[in-house]
Amino acid sequence: MVAALVGDPARANMLTALMNGRALTASELAQEAGITPQTASSHLAKLEAGGLIEPEKQGRHRYYRLTDDDVAGVLEGLAGLAARTGHMRVRTGPKDPALRRARICYDHLAGDLGVQMLDSLRERNLVRQKKQEIELTAEGERFLAKHLQISPDMLAHPRRPVCKACLDWSERRHHLAGTLGAAMMQRFAELKWAARDATPGSRVVNFTRTGEKQFAALFGNGKD
Amino acid sequence: MVAALVGDPARANMLTALMNGRALTASELAQEAGITPQTASSHLAKLEAGGLIEPEKQGRHRYYRLTDDDVAGVLEGLAGLAARTGHMRVRTGPKDPALRRARICYDHLAGDLGVQMLDSLRERNLVRQKKQEIELTAEGERFLAKHLQISPDMLAHPRRPVCKACLDWSERRHHLAGTLGAAMMQRFAELKWAARDATPGSRVVNFTRTGEKQFAALFGNGKD
DNA sequence: GTAATGCTTCGGCTACCATCGAAGCATGAA
DNA sequence: TTCATGCTTCGATGGTAGCCGAAGCATTAC
Numbered sequence: 110m111v112a113a114l115v116g117d118p119a120r121a122n123m124l125t126a127l128m129n130g131r132a133l134t135a136s137e138l139a140q141e142a143g144i145t146p147q148t149a150s151s152h153l154a155k156l157e158a159g160g161l162i163e164p165e166k167q168g169r170h171r172y173y174r175l176t177d178d179d180v181a182g183v184l185e186g187l188a189g190l191a192a193r194t195g196h197m198r199v200r201t202g203p204k205d206p207a208l209r210r211a212r213i214c215y216d217h218l219a220g221d222l223g224v225q226m227l228d229s230l231r232e233r234n235l236v237r238q239k240k241q242e243i244e245l246t247a248e249g250e251r252f253l254a255k256h257l258q259i260s261p262d263m264l265a266h267p268r269r270p271v272c273k274a275c276l277d278w279s280e281r282r283h284h285l286a287g288t289l290g291a292a293m294m295q296r297f298a299e300l301k302w303a304a305r306d307a308t309p310g311s312r313v314v315n316f317t318r319t320g321e322k323q324f325a326a327l328f329g330n331g332k333d
Numbered sequence: 334m335v336a337a338l339v340g341d342p343a344r345a346n347m348l349t350a351l352m353n354g355r356a357l358t359a360s361e362l363a364q365e366a367g368i369t370p371q372t373a374s375s376h377l378a379k380l381e382a383g384g385l386i387e388p389e390k391q392g393r394h395r396y397y398r399l400t401d402d403d404v405a406g407v408l409e410g411l412a413g414l415a416a417r418t419g420h421m422r423v424r425t426g427p428k429d430p431a432l433r434r435a436r437i438c439y440d441h442l443a444g445d446l447g448v449q450m451l452d453s454l455r456e457r458n459l460v461r462q463k464k465q466e467i468e469l470t471a472e473g474e475r476f477l478a479k480h481l482q483i484s485p486d487m488l489a490h491p492r493r494p495v496c497k498a499c500l501d502w503s504e505r506r507h508h509l510a511g512t513l514g515a516a517m518m519q520r521f522a523e524l525k526w527a528a529r530d531a532t533p534g535s536r537v538v539n540f541t542r543t544g545e546k547q548f549a550a551l552f553g554n555g556k557d
Numbered sequence: 558g559t560a561a562t563g564c565t566t567c568g569g570c571t572a573c574c575a576t577c578g579a580a581g582c583a584t585g586a587a
Numbered sequence: 588t589t590c591a592t593g594c595t596t597c598g599a600t601g602g603t604a605g606c607c608g609a610a611g612c613a614t615t616a617c
Contacts, residue, residue, distance in 0.1 A: 111415045116340030117575075135594060148576050150595050160418040169584050169593050183410040190407055191335045194384040341605075359564060372606050374565050393563050393614045559617080566611070573604090581596070587589085 114159045115187060119144050120152050124161065124175070124184055131282065132165060132172035167275075211314040213305055214275060217290030218297070218314065222324065226293075227274075227285045229328040236272060238283070243272035245289065253289075256327055257296050264288045297324070338383045339411060343368050344376050348385065348399070348408055355506065356389060356396035391499070435538040437529055438499060441514030442521070442538065446548065450517075451498075451509045453552040460496060462507070467496035469513065477513075480551055481520050488512045521548070 115121055119142040126133060126141040133141070139149030153173060156162045161180050165172045175181050211222045218226065230236045235249035245253075245261075253259040264271045266288045275286035285293070297303045302320025306313040316324065339345055343366040350357055350365040357365070363373030377397060380386045385404050389396045399405050435446045442450065451467075454460045459473035469477075469485075477483040488495045490512045499510035509517070521527045526544025530537040540548065 110340060110342065110345055110411075111418075112336045112345065112411050113340030116334060116337030118334065119575075121334055121336065144575085145577055146594065147578085147596080151575080154595085158418075160414065171594065179410075180414065183407065183414055186403075186407040186410055187334075187336050190384070190404065193403075194335075194382075343605075368605085369607060370564065371566080371608085375605080378565085395564065561614100561616075563614080564612085567609085569606105569608095571604105571606080573602105575602085576600085578599090579597085582594085584591100584593080586591075 111159055111161070111183075114156055114161060115184070117152070118142075119148070120156060123149070123152065123156070123173075125188075127162065127173065127175050128181060128184060132174040134170045134172055136170075138173060211303065211316060213294070213314055214284070214286070217275070217284070217286050217294045218303075219275070219284050220314070222314075222316075222328075223284035224282045226324075226328040227283055230285065236285075238274060243274050243285065243287070245272055253293075257293060259289075259292050259296060264292055335383055335385070335407075338380055338385060339408070341376070342366075343372070344380060347373070347376065347380070347397075349412075351386065351397065351399050352405060352408060356398040358394045358396055362397060435527065435540060437518070437538055438508070438510070441499070441508070441510050441518045442527075443499070443508050444538070446538075446540075446552075447508035448506045450548075450552040451507055454509065460509075462498060467498050467509065467511070469496055477517075481517065483513075483516050483520060488516055 115124060122142040123133075123138045126138060135149055135153055136146055138153065139146045142149060142152070144152075153162065153164075157164060157173075160176055162173045163176045165174070175184075211218060211220045213219065214223070217223070227236075227238075230249065231238055233248075233252075234246055235252050236243050236245055250261055264287075270287045271289050272285065273287035273290070274283040275290070284290070297320065298305075300320070300323070301317060302323055303314050303316045306315055339348060346366040347357075347362045350362060359373055359377055360370055362377065363370045366373060366376070368376075377386065377388075381388060381397075384400055386397045387400045389398070399408075435442060435444045437443065438447070441447070451460075451462075454473065455462055457472075457476075458470055459476050460467050460469055474485055485495075488511075494511045495513050496509065497511040497514070498507040499514070508514070521544065522529075524544070524547070525541060526547055527538050527540045530539055
């Protein structure tokens with residue numbers, strides 16, 4: 110029974126933590142639920158078997174997210190019923206610094222702006238995303254050539270894919286990786302739109318004032 | 334947490350049994366869940382405390398129903414999620430004889446036709462129902478006088494209410510009791526529309542052919 | 558009145574399952 | 588290679604909650 114899965118407090122905490130649509134690692138979910146990693150592992154396996162969550166491997170980490178909106182909807186409904194009888198549940202929001210906004214992930218752009226960029230590309234059919242695989246469309250190639258002077262032959266690499274979806278650490282949604290992601294980040298630097306922070310070891314990416322405008326003009330979502 | 338309530342198999346069986354909107358007694362729910370009455374009592378108390386079900390006392394029995402459509406909706410959602418992962422749950426329908434259709438409940442009409450009659454009265458604003466309390470409207474009085482020759486003074490009684498909602502055993506919905514319910518049943522008999530079955534101890538009410546037509550003309554729902 | 562039915566409460570038993578420590582893999586870093 | 592990190596599996600423990608027998612009320616029937 111599905112309800113039994115949600116019934117356990119530890120699992121309920123995990124699921125509530127995933128309700129914002131982002132993905133969380135097993136360790137983080139363990140911390141959210143206030144249990145040890147090995148206990149969390151057991152719970153996560155059960156939730157996955159029940160079809161409530163889906164894993165996504167990313168390096169040494171294992172990110173989990175709710176399978177789809179139906180699951181989220183039912184959880185909403187349950188929370189609604191619980192609210193009527195008096196019990197409410199509060200959830201703590203993320204608590205990270207400003208490197209959420211823009212940072213380097215290996216060699217490409219990550220953070221809010223990175224996610225926003227991929228969103229924009231996807232919305233305008235400049236790329237097509239299917240799970241973790243992304244491919245550049247013909248319009249996408251024209252767009253890159255026109256606005257960023259990036260040609261397809263610059264992106265060829267024997268072993269690395271041109272496009273790849275990379276799970277964003279802070280936003281917990283995908284941003285663009287692959288040789289294209291790297292080339293775009295490099296181009297941003299060349300255009301003086303952005304640069305890595307001077308602090309050693311820092312992964313923060315600082316956008317210049319004009320760079321921010323140009324970036325927004327190309328990939329803005331109207332919110333900023 | 335609400336989900337924990339639904340999570341237990343015994344409680345889940347009870348709730349599923351209530352999903353058709355009807356009310357069931359504690360004993361019946363115990364049988365549905367395959368547990369003893371004392372265990373069921375504990376479960377029902379929890380479900381009631383959680384706001385999922387509502388009790389209604391009726392003589393020695395205690396009928397339970399889902400509190401509202403929201404509860405049913407969430408249960409539907411959970412069942413939907415469960416269905417995706419393979420597990421489905423089948424529910425057995427009612428299995429009673431033909432006394433479902435019409436029978437005597439104390440001194441008034443019960444069964445399918447009894448429920449149908451109250452439905453009809455309510456739909457046409459001849460009575461107003463608020464939970465278990467029912468009151469006759471002005472239009473209702475006129476209707477009774479015109480079609481059944483029942484006047485308000487015939488219904489007065491020192492201790493018994495004129496109208497009362499009575500939970501129907503087979504339909505598990507309300508039918509009309511009180512002095513009005515009794516008077517209407519008596520009038521049906523006088524008009525030779527219906528009569529109690531001759532078999533001793535039987536509570537079945539047999540409608541005559543013309544009686545059925547007249548009844549349908551007054552309280553029909555178009556289905557028969 | 559007495560008896561019977563329906564439901565609840567109490568007490569103790571049992572079984573399941575969440576929990577954690579320790580060890581085992583896997584991946585990535587040095 | 589060796590080490591560190593992240594996660595999983597194994598094994599054992601313990602607490603919780605479902606379960607039932609027996610007794611206690613409440614209501615109805617006789």
